[in-house]
Amino acid sequence: MAAENLPSEFDVVILGTGLAESIVAAACSRVGQRVLHVDRRSYYAGNWASFTFNSLLTWIQEYNNASHIEETAHDWSSLIEEGEETICLSSTDSAISNLQVFCYASQEEEAEEEEATKTAGASNTTEEESGGGSGCTTETTDAPTGNAQELSDVDAPTGNAQELSDVDAPTGNAQELSESPEKLTTETPEQVVETEQEGPKGSQSIPSPSESQSEPVRKKITYAQLLKEGRRFNIDLVSKLMYSRGPLVDLLIKSNVSRYAEFKNLTRILTYRDGRVEQVPCSRADVFASKQLSVVEKRMLMKFLTFCLDYQDQPQEYQAFAERPFSEFLHTQKLTDNLRHFLHHSIAMVKEDTPTEEGLASTRHFLRCLGRYGNTPFLFPLYGLGEIPQCFCRMSAVFGGIYCLRHSIQGLVIDKDNKCKAVIDSRGLRISCSHFVMEDGYVGEGQKTRATPTRSISRVVLITDGSVLPSESEQQVSLVSIPPVEPGGPVARLVELCSSTQTCIPGTYLVHLTCQSVGSAYQDLSPVVTRLFQTPESQDQEGRPSVLWCMYFNMADSSAVEGASYDLPSNVHVCSGPDASLGHQHPIALAESIFQKILPDEEFCPPAPNPEDIIYDGDNTSSTGGLEEEAERQGEGEREEQKEGEGEREEQKEGEGEREEQKEGEEGREPQEKDGEEEREQETVESRANSVWFPHWDLGMDPMLTPTVLEQRTALPTILLGNHRGMMGEKGCPR
Incomplete structure (x- = not known):
């Protein structure tokens, strides 16, 4: 307005x-x-x-400009009555500090790769025309056809926020942030084609030069491409996840606000240990399918997780450690170092000095959230x-x-x-x-x-070209717990988002790193970034994903x-x-x-x-003419009922003759009717036995779900919470 x-x-x-x-x-x-x-x-x-990439660059520029704005005095004497006073509010936002931006993606690589592709295509064409080719055709991956000349005027940032503030980008607005998921999903291109081709098992032959040239080449993501497809990013200033049995999910379902959004499962929980990233078994199925744990460790872990679910009924087991650290309690449970690490950092997700009772409560909450909407306890909203x-x-x-x-x-x-x-x-x-x-x-x-506490959060947002733990599927949403790099340092939390969350373009991942601040965000998190990713500061990190662009900043925690x-x-x-x-x-x-x-x-x-249940004022008939029409309709209904009554009396007379005939055939039909009733009862029992009640699936589905229907519905790529009879954009639900 x-x-x-x-x-x-x-x-x-x-x-x-x-x-x-x-x-x-x-x-x-x-x-x-x-x-x-x-x-x-x-x-x-x-x-x-959440910002698109272009809007985030504008936000960075506005942040730099806002730091030079000074408070101005106001004269409100004409608006104030006798006996009233005024309180001035702050006009500057000091929640964000220590903002630093680095860009490692090159602009020149795009032109070089295009030239190399043209050269390779020309050589293959010459080879085929001369008849010396092997018959293989050159395959290329789908990539944006950006004009390098057109983007050459954009200066790629060299590592600080001041340089990035000069990049012109469209101003972000509410329309960008609230576009319809259905509209944006249709614009998602196909995923980049895998470059590795496996030959027949047992084959050790080396491909000829012509064959190697015909293999599809996966192009590197350049800064020009990030700018061109920047609207397809949705970069959050805050990194959080939704517990499937947490207060936010409960509120979304209760208020019916969940109709406006869609969600995806977190697909895996990882941890960083001994210089490598490992997957953490959380559910019963994960524990028994894990190849990282021995049979004895699997039994230990299942026994402890079962205890955590009902720990309040067994106070004698932990009462002596109620005020002592959770890590000390884990040492008394005859658990291996591997299991203690998983439980402390990836399941309970608590600090070193967290009391035992709080650690057990966190573990129980984690386990209770498993299985409600998937094999992990977390959800993430599409578009950030x-x-x-x-x-x-x-x-x-x-x-x-x-x-x-x-x-x-x-x-x-x-x-x-x-x-x-x-x-x-x-x-x-x-x-x-x-x-x-x-x-x-x-x-x-x-x-x-x-004196308010000076607590703050250290954050870094990364755009990378690969996952911290590659797998067969590129569409993984991961949570990684990272213990302190140095004793007494902060515990870092990493959330890695793939393109199916509608937060980044195919071929890239959006990574959020968060920890409690000790120094600046760069001081706290750059050591973690150099260990997990390839940057100019990294050493011996071949095989790690490369950082294309990153932004460090601190956010006040009040x-x-x-x-x-x-x-x-x-x-x-x-x-x-x-x-x-x-x-x-x-x-x-x-x-x-x-x-x-x-x-x-x-x-x-x-x-x-729900929108379709809302009755608008224009739908009600409150005029005199409407009442007269109502009376006429009632009169017509009464006359129709009288005619029906006369017909019913005639049918009763005919029915008396029919009943006499039915008595003659009742003796022969009674055995057949009894057999038919027994068959129908048996079918009803079998149908009820084949239906399963799933009280924890609050997804707007029918409560009685057959196993087949359940399997089909759980395979959906997104999750709808609550009773979804209306979606964003319908009547009464503005975008």
Whole structure:
């Protein structure tokens, strides 16, 4: 909505479109509150956003420019009444720091490879014409046909953010981030053809030069190609996964917001140990199929995992270690070093000093999430995590919420009772409200009463040309746990996304590395990058995937800051940004607590009706003419019923004669009817026996699933949560 046409009064005004703010907006709109939701940025989700590659370059440029903006004074005397005061909000965002960008993909390689391909094609043509060829045809992979001359004016970055800020790129907007999955999926090209060709078993012959020339060559990804296909990337500022039995999945299903998104399974869980990446067996099937574990280790692991599922019923087993580290408790369980590593870093995913009871609870939660939507406990939304806040914004918009991007709130109006009575927006308009919710980045220094913790998250985003653990399938979504490189260092978490998640182009992988900050992001994570990938700083890393482009940055983690740390009125609520945990427990709990403070007697995010179930005002007949037509229809129905009654009486007379005839043949038909009833009962029993009840499959499917149907449905490439009778773009569900 245009800012000049905004109403002057709302129940709730929300500043910032992060995950917690968006959930509060959806919950308030759902129960009938008038909600105004604004953001000074030009895109949704704030620090939870997902960017295309081109939009990310623009975001980097805006970040560099914003660092030079100074706070300006405002004169709001004409908007203030007697006895009122104002509080100025911050106009700069300091959540991101230490941003560094490096590009290792070359622009010149594309022209060289095209020239080499032409040369190889010419030699093959000459050979075939002379009759000396072997009859093999040259195969080429499908690749974008970019014009090298056209892209030659774009300077490839040489390793810092200042140089990248000069690259012109289109400004990201909400339309880019919320395009329909159906539309974008159809544009996905075929995967790059594999280059290795296996000969017959036992054959050791060396291919001739002509045969080697005819093999398909896999082209390297260049920086020019990244720019050209940049819209097909969706790069998250935050790296998280969704526990299949976590609060976010439960909220998506309960509120029916899940209809706006699709999800993919995390396909494997990996760990980095002794200089190599290994797959971690998690489920019972993985444990018994694993070739890394001996038979004895498999029994040990299954016994311990079974104990963790019911550890609360056996307190005597761990009570002595309740306050001691989980790692010490694992040493007492007669587990091998291999199993302790898997359990500590990849299943429980806890720190070295985590108490035993917390470690057991984490292990139990991990195991309970297995099997709900696949063989791993995690889900990932297609098109990136930035889709989740947008889903809740869509729900808020459906129920009357008003949205304004590139629009901000600059000040609060406080009355004599120390309540926020109104807000002043960036256009100098006064808007009355009962409650105000804002992102913590807008809180000025003058409103912070306590010294807030300086905790932050170290992040690096990589675009690579291969997986950290190659497999037969290129469509792997992986989680890798990486122990500290040095004793006492941070534990790093790596999430690797393939092109089927709609976050990168085929032939590349999008890698997110995250850890708790000790120094800058580059200091914390560059040693991990050089160990796992090929970079100019790497040594003896042949066979590792190459880094094409990467971005290091630190993000503030204010999840530990309490509301009492701010000197603000009681009807002003502050939402913290992303935290360092893997799941979404904190933002969901924060959003629910804020909603309960605003509306303590209302249900939090009740289920929304399906679009086809909504009855619009134009569908009801409330006029006098409509009532007369209704009466006429009722009169016609009564006359039809009278005619039917006369026909029924005639049928009764005919039926008396038929009953006399039926008595004569009853004696012969009774045995046959009994046999028929027994057969039908047997068929009913067999059909029920062949149907299986799967209470944990909450995918919008029918509850009674035959094994065949279940097998077909679980083979789907994406997962739909909840009752999906409506999808994005249908009536009542705006994109």
